[in-house]
Amino acid sequence: MMAAMICLGSLGCVAALLLAMAARRFAVTIDPRQVALMEVLAGANCGACGFPGCDAYARALVAGTAKPDLCRPGGAETLKRIAAILGVEVTERPPQIAVMYCQGGLQQARPKYDYQGLQDCRAAQKLARGPKLCPAGCLGLGSCVQKCPFGALSIDARGLAMVDRGRCTGCGLCVAICPRQVLALAPATESIHVLCNNRESAARVKSYCNVGCLGCRLCVRTAPESFVMDSFLAQVRYGRGQPAVMAEAMERCPHHCILNLDEQGNDQILPTPPSARERSTP
């Protein structure tokens, strides 16, 4: 009994000594700034910065090979703290949010054919340029939903992707994956959008969609400062909009494609936006 205890005890001591020596000898030196940066970064490993995960971005930041303003999910707060750690001056970029520019759901937009196959928008887009007659509308198969690391996207009852504006961090991954570019980043402060992505003429739009922008220019005539035409598609001039006149244009839009995503009580708005940090991993 005693012999066994002494044996094991001394063995343990020797092993501990060896481990302690090994820890000294083979210690990996990490820049303390990298550890600090890891604390600061959003921790979602979303890849929006272009690096495979937050760790890689932190390493690149310390090495000086990456710009400090690439962590979109972190926002202004993270940017400020990164700048403090690295001791550099940065200018804050206005926060952005993804907007889904389409209202043509299953009831509103006519299908081109019945699609049965891989539930992926990019795969569907390859078959005769997508199962909807509209060449620019949301296909609703949810490639963006799968890609979003923050759970900010979902497919709603209309069969359209829906951005949860509270959870969206503006990382832009959904924008990159959408084969029809129907998702785009817009300033987070803007709430009024023309929810259509179709640049075709009124005759064509009318033939397949009840809610698409016709290019009638009514909004531009009502509020020339706030709207601008791109081919047959009206767009809000972000940063220059005058809400009072825009409200009138919204009233006059024949297909009601100008929406105020806040006031309309649209289901794209959550009443109490939870912070993005809380849902760090999907």
Place this chain on the structure above:
Amino acid sequence: MICRSFPGGTHPPGHKTATAHAPSLICPLPAELVIPLAQHVGAPALPCVTAGQQVARGQVVGRADGFVSVPVHASTSGLITAVEPRPHPCGAELPAVVLQPDGEDAWAEEYQKQSFHVLSVEAMLERIREAGVVGMGGAAFPTHVKLDPPQGKSIDTVIINAVECEPWLTADRRVLLEQMEKVFTGLEILKEVSGAGHAYIGLEDNQPDVAALLAPHCQKRDIGLAVLPTRYPQGAERQLIYAVTGRRVPARGLPMDVGVLVQNVGTIAALTDAVTRGRPLIERMVTISGPGVIRPQNLRVRIGTPVAHLLKQCGVTEEPAMVILGGPMMGVAQHTQAIPVVRGTSGVLAFRRQDVPITTAGPCVRCGRCVAACPMRLQPTFIADYARRDELDLAERFAARNCIECGSCSFICPANIPLVQSIRYAKGAILARRRRM
């Protein structure tokens, strides 16, 4: 002769009897022909006519743009009403020449029928190219490119592909039966142009009548007649070459790498017309069949004839729920009947609502049938899985790019997983990524 057997493959029901034994008919001209400028692999032809212009049958309406490109011709005489984007079998709207036939059907020029022996190889290649001859089995690869291998490659064996392994289709069979002389002349031309010493005709054993008819002719002309066991995809180029010659085309290589040239029966007939009579490719054999068609038949159709016109000729029981251009295994379902017959269209199949079950993909049950069925010895279920998860590196490591998209795996899958679509998607994504890098 002894034929080898390629690995994998499936046995889809043939459905060929409806159209196999009736002689082909000439399809009447429609009110409007839509002749796409992109009917071949390679650069689309450039339009050289304008709206309002009168053209003759066989006149060039689009000229070739580069080496891997062929001209496009007017299928009949008439008035060009427009040159504009029109629905194309690929699904998009692509530039096409719209032609209103005048009923005269007058040729632009007619060469005297002459023996090909007086022509040089270059002159024959030039005629094949000018006539717009492309592979008519479906791929539509310009034939003059195939016949003109780059330096260091030589062709010693020519194989005529009369296998027609796709269910329903019998167009190649009818060409072989009705234009046998042309096919044999074409084979002579092919041997002359490519310098090949051996020639074979590949056929499936579900056509014993054709085999019996061909046997004495082949013996007389020293042509090997390869009657192959009926199995899909026996007509795929690699599988046919292996079955007939025992040579394996390297992965992502070409048949010319092993000294073989494969041509479809329809291509040979068109090529003979091009060389001996200077006639462009403006007509082809098309099988119109399927459960939704009242009078299934083979029609000799002018290029550019809308599918709606063909279905009207043969009669449909109801508004078809699905129209497929090509065979059911590799053909493409179309969303409109306004699309025209192009040079690569071998069949038009119409299906009723009850023939098109609505399927939903289930989870993979790990039965391994797709692996057993793959003629390229791939593992379709893994590649499809990686495609779904965007794991392109893994998909590439599992040789996604070697897939010939024959559809055997999707056909056999008990869980209805869209395997081919997933693999195709992976192939496209891998190529796109390569181009970016």
